[in-house]
Amino acid sequence: MTQTTARPPGRPRSERAEKAILEATLDLLGEESGVAGVSIEAVAARAGVGKTTIYRRWANKEALIVSALAYGKDPLPEPPGHSARADLLELVRALAAGRNGPHGRCFHNVVGGAEKFPALYERYQHDVIEPRRELMRGVLRRWVERGEFRPDLDLDVVVTLLVGAATLKTAEEVLPADWPEQVVATLLHGIAL
Amino acid sequence: MTQTTARPPGRPRSERAEKAILEATLDLLGEESGVAGVSIEAVAARAGVGKTTIYRRWANKEALIVSALAYGKDPLPEPPGHSARADLLELVRALAAGRNGPHGRCFHNVVGGAEKFPALYERYQHDVIEPRRELMRGVLRRWVERGEFRPDLDLDVVVTLLVGAATLKTAEEVLPADWPEQVVATLLHGIAL
Structure with a gap:
């Protein structure tokens, strides 16, 4: 029997968080207020993550929005x-x-x-x-x-x-x-x- | 000498009011809030006319916006x-x-x-x-x-x-x-x- 590294089922947690962040960004961006309605705070709240989780991956709101558009x-x-x-x-x-x-x-x-x-x-x-x-x-x-x-x-x-x-x-x-x-x-x- | 009806110079007042109303509508429609930000009240205030002046010509906000888009x-x-x-x-x-x-x-x-x-x-x-x-x-x-x-x-x-x-x-x-x-x-x- 081959030894395998134990891995939890499903997607790794960071990938799920990233998906939630990108989808929250798209949700906000699609609202009436558009770009102006997107903020790191609002995305964090909607995605259920801390702001630092977002800042770890995206330098600013602009970078986050562009990633979300590519994802969308x-x-x-x-x-x-x-x-x-x-x-x-x-x-x-x-x-x-x-x-x-x-x-x-x-x-x-x-x-x-x-x-x-x-x-x-x-x-x-x-x-x-x-x-x-x-x-x-x-x-x-x-x-x-x-x-x-x-x-x-x-x-x-x-x-x-x-x-x-x-x-x-x-x-x-x-x-x-x-x-x-x-x-x-x-x-x-x-x-x- | 031919008798002519006296007519004030420039555009008649109703035409100027109409222009002001249509331009106010376009101004509001072009803002971040888009369609949701247009109301007869807001247009009247921006155009400097009374709401009745608008309702005399347009039945509702939708009719006004369509006229403004055609004008634009x-x-x-x-x-x-x-x-x-x-x-x-x-x-x-x-x-x-x-x-x-x-x-x-x-x-x-x-x-x-x-x-x-x-x-x-x-x-x-x-x-x-x-x-x-x-x-x-x-x-x-x-x-x-x-x-x-x-x-x-x-x-x-x-x-x-x-x-x-x-x-x-x-x-x-x-x-x-x-x-x-x-x-x-x-x-x-x-x-x-």
Whole structure:
């Protein structure tokens, strides 16, 4: 019989605390008062932890909010590269599914508050949004290199078209079932005859 | 000499009051508290009018907010129809310019608050957004009818692509000067080689 280190069942305590802290932050961020309503005190109280537990991991409220926003977004898939159409479809489907997530208001509050909290907004863009855009640019680049997409594409424009088409409508609006297919077909072949 | 009715210089008093009321509503709506912070009392106080002046024209807070949102958006141009590319460019440029408007946070607050104020959101969509989308669909339809755009286009998808590409980035992000041209070129001819 192999000797194993005794380990309590379930998640370690620090991981559970971290999850509670991030969820408490998202809860507060999604309320009417948005960014202004988030404080280390309020998060600690809602998560049932001490303030020092939070400060051990996050230097300030801004860092905590950015971590919570990253935690609140499902990661984008890395499409397998079998076909350009299938890769784009996978991205658009994931983006469209993400718009119905439970934390939509958090992101709205941060984006809508960009003017008032520019440092937070910039960090959110840099840490949360930019890696997602880079993943999408990577997919596009792959198909440019394989000679299936125009070599002169402005990748940032294409990423914005993909994201906009999938996320512009709010969770309140039901998208037609074939929306991702229509978006990808329109983008692949353009609208001109 | 022709007899003319005496008329005081400048705008009539009721028009000035209306402007003050709509601007006060936008001011309040753009604050942290968003929709929840707008009340007929608060608008009256900020606009320097009596509550009855507001109730004479708007049945309730919701109707007032929708009027203010319509007032806060520059109207879209009706493109002249000389060429498909020029028509689209005019729309994308107007949409992109609109994203830098002074009332961006108001729209964010209403869209972000869609879940909490669904009736207001629906009325905003119906009265303010839908006529703009219909104008854009009309431009697309014109070029489908003239045989320049694919006849099987999903016009709602194309409108969403146009709007998303022009407005997804916040006013804090500076768009490259050729952004509208790149968006229109990408949409016209697609990304596939």
